[in-house]
Amino acid sequence: MAYALQQLINGISLGMIYGLIAVGYTMVYGIIGMINFAHGDIFMVGAFVALIAMVMLVSGGIMDGPAAILLVLAISMAFTALYGWTVERVAYRPLRGSFRLAPLISAIGMSIVLQNFVQVSQGARPKPIEPQVIGGIELMREGEFVVQLSYMQMLIIGTTLAALVVFTWLVTKTPLGRAMRACEQDRKMANLLGIDTDRTISLTFVIGAALAAVAATLYLLRYGVADFFMGFIVGVKAFTAAVLGGIGSLPGAVLGGLLIGLIETFWSAYFSVQYKDVAAFSILALTLIFLPTGLLGRQDVEKV
Amino acid sequence: MSAFSQGGAGGRITAALRDATIAAAVAFGLFVVMVGLRTDVSPTGALVLRERWTEVAMLCALVFAGRLVVTLWGLRPQSLGQSPERAAAMARAGKLFAPLLLAAALVLPFVPGIGRYELDLGILVLTYVMLGWGLNIVVGLAGLLDLGYVAFYAVGAYSYALLAQYFGLSFWICLPLAGILAAFWGILLGFPVLRLRGDYLAIVTLAFGEIIRIVLLNWVSLTGGPNGMSGIPRPTFFGLPFNMSGEPGTFAGFFGIEPDPVHRVVFLYYLILGLALLTNWVTIRIRRQPIGRAWEALREDEIACRALGINVRNTKLTAFALGAMFGGFAGAFFATRQGFISPESFTFIESAIILAIVVLGGMGSQVGVAVAAIVMIGGFELFRDLEEWRMLVFGAAMVVIMVLRPRGLVGSRTPTIALGEKRAIGAGHVSEGRG
Numbered sequence: 001m002a003y004a005l006q007q008l009i010n011g012i013s014l015g016m017i018y019g020l021i022a023v024g025y026t027m028v029y030g031i032i033g034m035i036n037f038a039h040g041d042i043f044m045v046g047a048f049v050a051l052i053a054m055v056m057l058v059s060g061g062i063m064d065g066p067a068a069i070l071l072v073l074a075i076s077m078a079f080t081a082l083y084g085w086t087v088e089r090v091a092y093r094p095l096r097g098s099f100r101l102a103p104l105i106s107a108i109g110m111s112i113v114l115q116n117f118v119q120v121s122q123g124a125r126p127k128p129i130e131p132q133v134i135g136g137i138e139l140m141r142e143g144e145f146v147v148q149l150s151y152m153q154m155l156i157i158g159t160t161l162a163a164l165v166v167f168t169w170l171v172t173k174t175p176l177g178r179a180m181r182a183c184e185q186d187r188k189m190a191n192l193l194g195i196d197t198d199r200t201i202s203l204t205f206v207i208g209a210a211l212a213a214v215a216a217t218l219y220l221l222r223y224g225v226a227d228f229f230m231g232f233i234v235g236v237k238a239f240t241a242a243v244l245g246g247i248g249s250l251p252g253a254v255l256g257g258l259l260i261g262l263i264e265t266f267w268s269a270y271f272s273v274q275y276k277d278v279a280a281f282s283i284l285a286l287t288l289i290f291l292p293t294g295l296l297g298r299q300d301v302e303k304v
Numbered sequence: 305m306s307a308f309s310q311g312g313a314g315g316r317i318t319a320a321l322r323d324a325t326i327a328a329a330v331a332f333g334l335f336v337v338m339v340g341l342r343t344d345v346s347p348t349g350a351l352v353l354r355e356r357w358t359e360v361a362m363l364c365a366l367v368f369a370g371r372l373v374v375t376l377w378g379l380r381p382q383s384l385g386q387s388p389e390r391a392a393a394m395a396r397a398g399k400l401f402a403p404l405l406l407a408a409a410l411v412l413p414f415v416p417g418i419g420r421y422e423l424d425l426g427i428l429v430l431t432y433v434m435l436g437w438g439l440n441i442v443v444g445l446a447g448l449l450d451l452g453y454v455a456f457y458a459v460g461a462y463s464y465a466l467l468a469q470y471f472g473l474s475f476w477i478c479l480p481l482a483g484i485l486a487a488f489w490g491i492l493l494g495f496p497v498l499r500l501r502g503d504y505l506a507i508v509t510l511a512f513g514e515i516i517r518i519v520l521l522n523w524v525s526l527t528g529g530p531n532g533m534s535g536i537p538r539p540t541f542f543g544l545p546f547n548m549s550g551e552p553g554t555f556a557g558f559f560g561i562e563p564d565p566v567h568r569v570v571f572l573y574y575l576i577l578g579l580a581l582l583t584n585w586v587t588i589r590i591r592r593q594p595i596g597r598a599w600e601a602l603r604e605d606e607i608a609c610r611a612l613g614i615n616v617r618n619t620k621l622t623a624f625a626l627g628a629m630f631g632g633f634a635g636a637f638f639a640t641r642q643g644f645i646s647p648e649s650f651t652f653i654e655s656a657i658i659l660a661i662v663v664l665g666g667m668g669s670q671v672g673v674a675v676a677a678i679v680m681i682g683g684f685e686l687f688r689d690l691e692e693w694r695m696l697v698f699g700a701a702m703v704v705i706m707v708l709r710p711r712g713l714v715g716s717r718t719p720t721i722a723l724g725e726k727r728a729i730g731a732g733h734v735s736e737g738r739g
Contacts, residue, residue, distance in 0.1 A: 288504055
């Protein structure tokens with residue numbers, strides 16, 4: 001019981017991170033209908049920016065504690081957002097209105113570019129950092145086993161919720177959000193009605209990348225290591241989460257992320273760690289077979 | 305925009321300069337952290353930062369210059385609606401080009417100056433040509449987006465390695481078996497997922513590819529896990545092994561020629577050429593049959609196919625199985641050529657490269673796939689000296705080719721069937737399918 005509760009806490013905090021990345025996938029998919037394959041690598045870039053900022057601030061002795069983490073988060077979001085913008089501008093915008101596979105190949109190319117750019121510029125070795133947030137509160141005790149909610153997990157859950165609240169406000173209440181939703185429904189019509197669709201799409205990428213940077217900073221703080229290849233598997237799982245929740249649906253992405261996080265954690269806890277990815281992917285396949293549009297996805301009506 | 309309204313070359317240059325300055329500013333933002341500050345692991349285990357501001361300045365200057373050149377000399381994407389005249393001209397050139405390419409491939413081992421290295425490269429390129437043609441059946445003809453094609457390649461390779469190791473079967477028996485097993489896996493995967501549409505199918509196939517790789521990696525007792533399988537038997541020339549002893553039972557001894565290690569390489573070269581041509585021949589023949597026409601119809605419009613009474617499920621399954629089978633053949637060949645396989649050879653990046661070859665080749669164009677494989681894999685080898693930079697160049701090339709030629713290198717093809725006279729059409733008229 002205590003063990004299961006601990007896994008639940010671990011699963012939710014991992015799932016929150018997946019959810020944040022999944023939002024980036026699902027937003028881009030909703031608005032321009034493409035799989036942004038480079039999104040996982042944007043996440044990786046975010047982790048590296050956070051790593052560098054952290055080393056600069058903490059090891060440089062400039063500041064530490066919560067203020068440092070907040071500043072690292074802000075730096076990572078700003079620079080990663082720039083990467084998101086650039087990727088869209090360079091690799092996707094010229095292909096808008098082109099046939100469907102062209103942006104996908106371009107995205108895969110961009111993903112290779114980002115990975116190898118980081119490998120060349122930062123080296124191939126994994127970069128460890130010392131844990132910055134230590135300790136936690138004890139929730140319950142069962143014999144030897146202590147259920148703990150660590151401060152790190154509280155930070156993950158708190159930051160994710162804050163980011164999602166801001167994001168939801170952005171999408172539902174601001175003119176930008178309205179423009180984004182309009183583009184999602186009908187890009188041509190939105191354009192006719194005076195919405196700058198190119199700008200809206202760019203901002204979508206910027207927001208997606210910023211959310212990925214939040215996830216990346218939290219991931220780095222939680223697991224304490226960054227390497228140039230980390231974006232692939234996290235990206236695939238976050239995309240799986242987006243599909244599971246119903247691609248194009250924002251609450252679905254978060255829900256899917258939580259589910260993937262929980263499945264992965266419980267599978268590792270009770271069965272085998274090696275096959276945790278197999279479990280996540282099998283669940284994905286099964287969900288899609290029985291619910292082809294995901295959990296919260298809309299059923300497309302196909303007009304002939 | 306305002307610069308253009310002022311007119312004249314001066315205005316254009318000012319605008320280009322402003323544009324390039326913005327690009328350089330963005331580049332500065334991109335590189336200042338990621339390049340300017342390099343993290344190194346110090347001997348104590350802590351991270352230390354190394355500053356590299358000169359590199360950042362150089363990169364920004366490079367971006368500035370590059371952007372200026374692009375704006376002033378206008379490298380613009382090729383328009384999608386290629387004119388039929390141009391497409392027809394391309395098709396005529398293609399008619400001449402394909403036999404030439406084939407002839408060159410056939411005589412390559414006998415061209416003076418072609419050594420072992422060139423032949424090995426030729427084998428590598430031909431392996432990708434074959435994989436490209438195999439995937440072309442699934443993506444180019446049937447319009448099903450498959451991101452996990454490497455799984456079938458892995459199934460083929462491991463089928464041969466396992467059958468040879470545990471049952472001692474020879475390459476020539478294992479080759480068809482590997483194909484059949486891969487096709488079987490194709491059906492097994494295809495059956496549940498074929499109801500899915502476009503991108504959902506893509507992600508499930510990707511997941512499937514990863515599952516196969518993870519299982520190969522972790523099933524240590526059967527596959528050796530990350531250490532892979534070594535000692536895979538080399539192919540024989542219909543029972544005559546290639547070795548240096550020159551005894552009557554060997555290839556060299558039987559034909560009474562001097563034993564030479566190149567014999568095996570030449571044999572492998574012709575083997576993969578034969579397999580690739582088989583793939584091509586089967587594809588071309590099947591395109592003329594009802595099933596091939598059904599594939600292409602399915603790519604164009606699935607709903608119309610249903611309305612016309614085409615069994616969509618079986619049509620998709622045959623495409624999946626056939627594509628997987630050729631992937632399996634290529635995998636068995638890969639295993640026998642390398643003599644060693646490990647899950648590392650079957651990562652997602654391989655699937656991505658094969659898909660890139662198909663798309664860059666122009667979706668469904670057989671010659672295009674061959675050209676794209678030569679350009680991508682050959683080009684990749686050309687940049688061998690760049691070491692870790694070459695993957696960067698490879699990725700950038702994928703983006704640039706797509707931006708400049710979204711329809712691929714060979715952007716036209718002849719319809720498989722037509723009323724009256726056949727005329728080449730621009731690739732813009734061919735839908736890519738929503739599978």
